[in-house]
Amino acid sequence: MSSRRSRSRQSVSTRITDEQINELISKLHAVLPEARGGDNDRVSAAKVLQETCSHIRRLHREVDDLSERLSELLDSADLNSAQAAFIRSLLM
């Protein structure tokens, strides 16, 4: 991404190297749902950040929808039996 020239101009205070950041970005890219074929080395940081933001927003929306659904179900829900079911599945 950034050229070696800019790396030499980095202030000494930042211990975090570009390589570390690249590693983190590729790790993040691996978690994202865009199924990349094989070439995972040349991911652009901007694209990964963009994808991450939209993915998190999507997940937030899903959680919101699910909590709406759960709040609707709460009235008729029998929490005791659901909890019993969970405990049963834990023990089995």
Added chain:
Amino acid sequence: MAISDAEGESPAAAKEVGGERKRKRLAERSLLAKWKTEGERKSYSSKLIEALRVVRRSSCPAPAAVATDCSRSRAVRVAADRALAVTARGRSRWSRAILSRRTLKLRSRARVARLKPPAAAAGPRAAERRKPPALEQKARVLGRLVPGCRKLPLATLLEEATDYIAALEMQVRAMSAVAEILSAAAGGGRSSSVAAEPM
């Protein structure tokens, strides 16, 4: 024997250093994989059910007909997020930030379109900075999305985001499973034995 011990020390020490690095890498991988295990999901689900119980109890006094779905779904969302943060066991910044929040921050602030920094001013020399402003903008947006990560350096922010995404995915899976069970229980009538769905 002492000599053989001394001889065996250096390769053993080298192995330890290599092993430590491997252990750290494994630990990192297992940190993310932890969110995918059944145990974590079940632990989260049971916490979620308890939280739902509390929400129902707290909203009972209100007349059922006028119960604002909006506020209750928000309460459910807050409870789900808090349960998620507890499941994280406080190892990540976003979980600690969620737990120290009082109420859900309403996204009432209109998203002001940020003016792009004057890229025209950047000459050929200044163009190659450490972090191009486009990246910084995106990093700032990301910092707003992940709770408690507004003023973090990029590396930490990326770590938190990775963990947060894994946690959110688990949250979605667990919540949909709970919703399935609850709707099945509600739809199937009040039978004494509820068949546990294979998860």
